[in-house]
Amino acid sequence: MVVGETTIDADVVVIGGGPGGYVAAIRAARLGRKVTLIEREALGGVCLNVGCIPSKALIAVAHDVRRLREGAAFGLAARELSLDFPRLMAWKADVVRTLTGGVERLLRGNGVEIVRGEAFFRGPREIRVIEAGGEAINYRFRAAIVATGSRPIELPGFPFGGLAGRILSSTEALSLPALPERLVVIGGGYIGIELGQAYARIGSRVTIVEGAERILPAFEADLVRPVKRRLQADGVTVLEGARALGAEAGPDGVHVRVETAEGERTLTADYVLVTVGRRPNTDDLGLDAAGVRVDGRGFVAVDRRMATSADGIFAIGDVVPGPALAHKASAEGKVAAEAIAGVAGAEADFRAVPTVVYSDPEVATVGMTAAEAEAAGHRVKGGTFPLAASGRALTLGEKEGFIRLVGDAETGALLGAQAVGPGASEVIAELALAVEMGAQVEDLALTVHAHPTLSEAVMEAAEVFLGKPVHVLRG
Numbered sequence: 409m410v411v412g413e414t415t416i417d418a419d420v421v422v423i424g425g426g427p428g429g430y431v432a433a434i435r436a437a438r439l440g441r442k443v444t445l446i447e448r449e450a451l452g453g454v455c456l457n458v459g460c461i462p463s464k465a466l467i468a469v470a471h472d473v474r475r476l477r478e479g480a481a482f483g484l485a486a487r488e489l490s491l492d493f494p495r496l497m498a499w500k501a502d503v504v505r506t507l508t509g510g511v512e513r514l515l516r517g518n519g520v521e522i523v524r525g526e527a528f529f530r531g532p533r534e535i536r537v538i539e540a541g542g543e544a545i546n547y548r549f550r551a552a553i554v555a556t557g558s559r560p561i562e563l564p565g566f567p568f569g570g571l572a573g574r575i576l577s578s579t580e581a582l583s584l585p586a587l588p589e590r591l592v593v594i595g596g597g598y599i600g601i602e603l604g605q606a607y608a609r610i611g612s613r614v615t616i617v618e619g620a621e622r623i624l625p626a627f628e629a630d631l632v633r634p635v636k637r638r639l640q641a642d643g644v645t646v647l648e649g650a651r652a653l654g655a656e657a658g659p660d661g662v663h664v665r666v667e668t669a670e671g672e673r674t675l676t677a678d679y680v681l682v683t684v685g686r687r688p689n690t691d692d693l694g695l696d697a698a699g700v701r702v703d704g705r706g707f708v709a710v711d712r713r714m715a716t717s718a719d720g721i722f723a724i725g726d727v728v729p730g731p732a733l734a735h736k737a738s739a740e741g742k743v744a745a746e747a748i749a750g751v752a753g754a755e756a757d758f759r760a761v762p763t764v765v766y767s768d769p770e771v772a773t774v775g776m777t778a779a780e781a782e783a784a785g786h787r788v789k790g791g792t793f794p795l796a797a798s799g800r801a802l803t804l805g806e807k808e809g810f811i812r813l814v815g816d817a818e819t820g821a822l823l824g825a826q827a828v829g830p831g832a833s834e835v836i837a838e839l840a841l842a843v844e845m846g847a848q849v850e851d852l853a854l855t856v857h858a859h860p861t862l863s864e865a866v867m868e869a870a871e872v873f874l875g876k877p878v879h880v881l882r883g
């Protein structure tokens with residue numbers, strides 16, 4: 409119920425304080441615009457609060473647990489290893505508080521006004537915000553940026569919070585009160601793989617159910633095989649080409665019916681985590697009233713300036729087409745802010761947006777795959793270096809994986825790269841820069857890399873591409 413109403417003339421209004429929205433707000437403020445940021449929940453959005461950051465904290469601890477348990481191979485014995493799960497959750501929460509607190513200080517330090525409330529458009533140039541106490545504030549803006557992010561998709565028969573809170577989205581899975589003994593994960597995409605593997609390593613019995621023929625179906629098969637082997641070594645049961653039919657409560661937990669190639673079976677778990685994708689948060693924003701065009705899946709159409717079909721309204725991040733990645737949202741937020749401020753050449757002209765799966769081993773890709781390059785008309789040549797031949801990988805006890813370069817056989821231009829193995833999430837940065845700059849594969853080969861490092865494998869893969877490998881035999 410609205411208990412009062414105020415109308416304010418505003419300059420730039422940003423709806424959403426996630427990695428796209430808060431970055432856009434700061435950039436616009438530094439360019440001299442007066443910025444109002446509206447956030448209905450916590451600053452930092454899904455990524456900082458219930459996504460990227462807390463999941464990576466959990467994954468880091470799970471990795472350490474695995475290293476300790478398997479340390480006998482290099483002389484490390486950890487007797488009576490135990491995990492204090494509530495303390496782990498408290499530490500994770502402290503990491504989140506540190507980062508979200510830093511975001512708020514940055515916003516306020518740059519003069520951004522922070523408003524807490526629910527926002528929706530009333531017309532082409534007006535936003536209404538309902539604050540927690542019921543007060544309504546109408547903002548007549550010069551420019552607005554929609555950065556409302558996305559939310560997990562519910563699966564029919566598996567409503568979030570159902571069965572007395574036993575059906576989870578990734579949000580709830582990162583804030584459990586106790587370590588589950590048994591966990592069923594429906595969806596073998598990157599979120600399901602990351603969380604499923606982490607929970608398996610810290611003590612849960614995990615089963616992953618994936619409807620496609622293999623887990624991580626968006627990635628090339630040879631990148632996925634090392635991940636699947638490691639999952640199985642971690643005790644994870646992987647059911648591929650399987651479909652979750654429904655769930656019901658039983659005296660011993662949740663019973664999940666699954667259809668597999670061998671027939672129907674029932675899995676019993678303490679919790680069921682559903683990770684089958686995300687959908688944009690655009691349905692309750694009043695975008696029709698603002699004249700903003702939205703497609704049938706809820707995505708906002710934008711041009712390279714991140715401008716929508718409505719004059720003065722921009723959109724970024726998970727609400728626009730493309731991968732739902734925090735770093736993509738941040739980059740788009742800078743573009744939108746600069747376009748609003750009149751910066752010449754402000755366009756989202758990204759040649760290389762890396763994608764990372766924080767599994768163990770990690771998977772990272774950027775640019776084109778060989779198949780994509782061929783489809784685009786290139787005569788493709790590749791160069792692959794196995795981490796089994798990397799001195800640094802061997803000293804880490806992590807020899808599985810490789811780095812592969814995809815180049816144009818005629819021009820030598822680097823078109824893309826893929827990596828699976830330790831440190832892939834860091835190594836991909838060099839390759840993203842190379843693709844973005846239009847580098848030649850030879851440039852990577854001629855760049856002196858420190859030894860011994862994982863990034864050195866980039867140089868080695870480039871030398872394989874050029875037909876002059878040193879540390880692997882000529883193919």
